[in-house]
Amino acid sequence: MNATLGTTQLKQLDQNHHLHPFTDFRDYAEHGGRIVSRAEHVYIYDSDGNRIQDAMSGLWCCSLGYSQDGIKRAVAEQLMELPFYNNFFRCSNQPAVELATRLTGVAPDRFNRVFFTNSGSEANDTQIKFVHRYYQLLGKPQKRLIISRKNAYHGSTIGASSLGGMNAMHQQTQGLNYIHHIEQPHWFELGGDMSRDEFGLWAANELAKKIDELGEYNVAAFIAEPIQGAGGVIIPPDTYWPAVKEILNERDILFISDEVICGFGRTGEWFGFQTYDTEPDLVTFAKAVTNGYMPLGGCLVSDKVSDVLLASGGEFAHGLTYSGHPASCAAGLATLDVMEHTPILETATKTLAPYFTDKLSGLGDHPIVGEVRAKGLVAAVELVRDKGSRERLAPESEAAVYCRDRAIESGLMVRQTGDAMIFSPPFVTTLEEVDALVNNLADALDKTASHYGVHGW
Numbered sequence: 001m002n003a004t005l006g007t008t009q010l011k012q013l014d015q016n017h018h019l020h021p022f023t024d025f026r027d028y029a030e031h032g033g034r035i036v037s038r039a040e041h042v043y044i045y046d047s048d049g050n051r052i053q054d055a056m057s058g059l060w061c062c063s064l065g066y067s068q069d070g071i072k073r074a075v076a077e078q079l080m081e082l083p084f085y086n087n088f089f090r091c092s093n094q095p096a097v098e099l100a101t102r103l104t105g106v107a108p109d110r111f112n113r114v115f116f117t118n119s120g121s122e123a124n125d126t127q128i129k130f131v132h133r134y135y136q137l138l139g140k141p142q143k144r145l146i147i148s149r150k151n152a153y154h155g156s157t158i159g160a161s162s163l164g165g166m167n168a169m170h171q172q173t174q175g176l177n178y179i180h181h182i183e184q185p186h187w188f189e190l191g192g193d194m195s196r197d198e199f200g201l202w203a204a205n206e207l208a209k210k211i212d213e214l215g216e217y218n219v220a221a222f223i224a225e226p227i228q229g230a231g232g233v234i235i236p237p238d239t240y241w242p243a244v245k246e247i248l249n250e251r252d253i254l255f256i257s258d259e260v261i262c263g264f265g266r267t268g269e270w271f272g273f274q275t276y277d278t279e280p281d282l283v284t285f286a287k288a289v290t291n292g293y294m295p296l297g298g299c300l301v302s303d304k305v306s307d308v309l310l311a312s313g314g315e316f317a318h319g320l321t322y323s324g325h326p327a328s329c330a331a332g333l334a335t336l337d338v339m340e341h342t343p344i345l346e347t348a349t350k351t352l353a354p355y356f357t358d359k360l361s362g363l364g365d366h367p368i369v370g371e372v373r374a375k376g377l378v379a380a381v382e383l384v385r386d387k388g389s390r391e392r393l394a395p396e397s398e399a400a401v402y403c404r405d406r407a408i409e410s411g412l413m414v415r416q417t418g419d420a421m422i423f424s425p426p427f428v429t430t431l432e433e434v435d436a437l438v439n440n441l442a443d444a445l446d447k448t449a450s451h452y453g454v455h456g457w
């Protein structure tokens with residue numbers, strides 16, 4: 001931090017000049033926020049001297065924690081060697097070449113090409129252009145409709161927010177008219193009297209119905225996150241993905257798996273589509289690919305698609321100044337080094353994830369917990385007033401916001417979506433730190449229960 005600026009002054013300047021993402025500008029200008037000054041391991045430190053345990057891996061990206069010096073060094077060294085050169089006009093750079101190669105190496109065999117962007121949003125915009133070009137080149141230009149799901153999050157550019165199913169975003173900017181949304185596989189919210197398995201089949205069938213309604217002849221692609229992250233860590237019923245896979249297999253449409261959260265070990269495999277055994281044609285990645293240390297996203301393109309894109313020639317009219325930025329790609333390579341050559345991933349999957357799930361599930365008996373769901377190292381705890389009817393504590397997610405604020409006050413950084421508390425802890429979290437996380441959460445749940453007049457714990 002600039003030594004000449006005290007914390008009070010920094011906060012005031014922030015309120016005066018800095019417009020924050022997904023923030024109520026008026027509220028922020030009045031009340032301000034927190035200046036995060038440094039981070040170490042799984043802890044962030046703010047300019048007021050608070051230490052806060054990060055249960056979200058930053059914004060789902062710092063899966064390996066904040067102290068991966070190898071990644072920091074790789075970026076610094078790359079900046080000294082080649083700080084920038086573009087990948088347009090028949091130019092390339094070594095980190096971009098190596099990262100494209102390494103990423104296709106960790107993906108299934110049919111993925112052999114990578115297009116780089118700076119973010120997940122841009123990568124999903126790129127996917128739209130890939131699927132449109134694919135069908136144009138195949139002589140089926142009318143196949144341009146894309147099916148997505150309500151409450152999906154695919155990013156915030158106009159393309160990506162149109163793909164997403166967030167009402168608030170759709171209300172503020174008109175979305176693209178060729179994108180259609182089906183119901184999400186969110187049993188807790190929508191399952192009613194159906195069993196999980198019944199509901200999973202019902203939600204999968206929504207895809208078949210939508211394809212039939214729009215006409216397979218017109219539909220280019222289906223895009224989905226294996227687990228909807230920002231939507232509230234929605235883990236589909238076990239019946240959902242096998243049924244969707246079958247529907248996709250029977251039809252000529254492309255499948256884009258948005259792995260921006262699920263990729264790079266979050267659900268226990270390299271990619272979430274491997275956890276759920278689906279077969280995407282295109283894969284979107286970002287976030288954890290650099291452990292969040294540098295901006296980078298991109299698309300993994302299967303042979304089925306790239307064969308068509310390459311065969312016919314003609315320029316793909318799309319690209320970003322920083323596509324394949326050497327320093328971002330260097331961060332990606334160093335991140336893969338940690339993931340492939342240290343035991344972090346294996347320990348996270350075999351030891352940490354089961355322990356985390358077990359401890360968190362222990363909160364299932366709490367009077368305001370309606371459901372605990374977890375897969376690998378991503379989880380959600382649904383807050384309710386009544387477990388049987390799943391009646392909520394208060395309207396408009398107010399109780400989850402209250403609970404989140406109590407958790408943060410006690411030194412635990414968590415997020416809330418709707419009435420769910422959501423978690424995506426770093427893979428380097430120790431078992432003791434899981435205990436601390438769960439204890440702090442239990443404490444926040446107690447305070448929330450008593451605030452809303454629920455007793456009996």
Ligand SMILES: *Cc1c(COP(=O)(O)O)cnc(C)c1O
Binds near residue numbers: 119120122156297
């Ligand atoms: C965060 C996210 C994105 C958008 O990535 P940005 O880098 O913020 O543009 C896209 N898809 C999913 C699933 C995400 O979680």
